[in-house]
Amino acid sequence: MKNKPILVISTGAGISAESGITTFRDAGGLWENYPVMQVASAQGFAQNPELVHNFYNKRRKELLKAEPNGAHKALAELEKDFDVYVITQNVDDLHERAGSKNVLHLHGELMKIRSVSNPDYIETLDTDHLETTPATRGRNGDPMRPHIVFFQEPVPNIEKAVEIVMSADIFVVIGTSLAVYPAAGLIEYTRPGIPVFYIDPNPASTAGHPDVTVIRKKATEGMRDLTEILHAYVEKHKK
Structure with a gap:
């Protein structure tokens, strides 16, 4: 060819x-521990950004332990x-x-965050950001959100x-x-x-x-x- x-x-x-x-929809999945609209919707982020940041930070820590499969x-x-x-x-x-x-x-991508005011400004997180509190502000000082497509x-x-x-x-x-x-x-x-x-x-x-x-x-x-x-x-x- x-x-x-x-x-x-x-x-x-x-x-x-x-x-x-862990998938959201599986039995025992993450959505059972959190009302879905609280942690995965635009409205939920607007109401409680700290909860949403903590939720996705937990998922990032789980991802770092996972490996690609066959x-x-x-x-x-x-x-x-x-x-x-x-x-x-x-x-x-x-x-x-x-x-x-x-x-x-x-x-979206779990290991990235983006500016609330400028969607084109995106940062990739490293393990240092996950050991303490979630990165709620970017290196440029902007308030950030998970680089995730919310409901x-x-x-x-x-x-x-x-x-x-x-x-x-x-x-x-x-x-x-x-x-x-x-x-x-x-x-x-x-x-x-x-x-x-x-x-x-x-x-x-x-x-x-x-x-x-x-x-x-x-x-x-x-x-x-x-x-x-x-x-x-x-x-x-x-x-």
């Missing part, structure tokens, strides 16, 4: 669950044969730590995500219920006829997309199957 095929991956909480990242690493390995673009609903940095180079975060806020990267999906030669969904919009709607923008795969142990209905190949497994195991399929695809399309 003269050019690498474009492989676009849409990932959700299921790919990070195997790294020990599924994250397998996606990074696929960059040898494909132009890989990861579009993730997750706010963790496990894709980047596994080696993926092109990662678009739809719902009641638009998803700023969705248009860019749609453009990426429309360019895909192969599209893969991993570890998502296909219920959280607008991310769940990305599958609607795939070009007709391209291979589409869906990895999840409890997949949502794909009745509206009869050509989707469902791999009913957890992310790490499902990625082993997908890697074999994609290697066969590469061999078939070699010129």
Whole structure:
């Protein structure tokens, strides 16, 4: 092949669950300890920013203990044969730590904070900021907020995500219920006829997309199957 095929991956909480990242919607998940609108909404932040900062700081400390799993690493390995673009609903940095180079975060990034008054001013936190109190002010003195897309806020990267999906030669969904919009709607923008795969142990209905190949497994195991399929695809399309 003269050019690498474009492989676009849409990932959700299921790919990070195997790294020990607690998901909001799981039984025993974080949202059960806090009313969701208090810690993950624009209104909640306006009413009690200290509570929200403390909540996300706790999540950051948990993230620092987590490691990328086999599924994250397998996606990074696929960059040898494909132009890989990861579009993730997750706010963790496990894709980047596994080696993926092109990662678009739809719902923000946990290890970053941004200015309340200037959304373009963003800082990346390090471990020093997590040992004491959350960073509520930036190095420039601005009041800061988590670099997270709260409930009641638009998803700023969705248009860019749609453009990426429309360019895909192969599209893969991993570890998502296909219920959280607008991310769940990305599958609607795939070009007709391209291979589409869906990895999840409890997949949502794909009745509206009869050509989707469902791999009913957890992310790490499902990625082993997908890697074999994609290697066969590469061999078939070699010129």
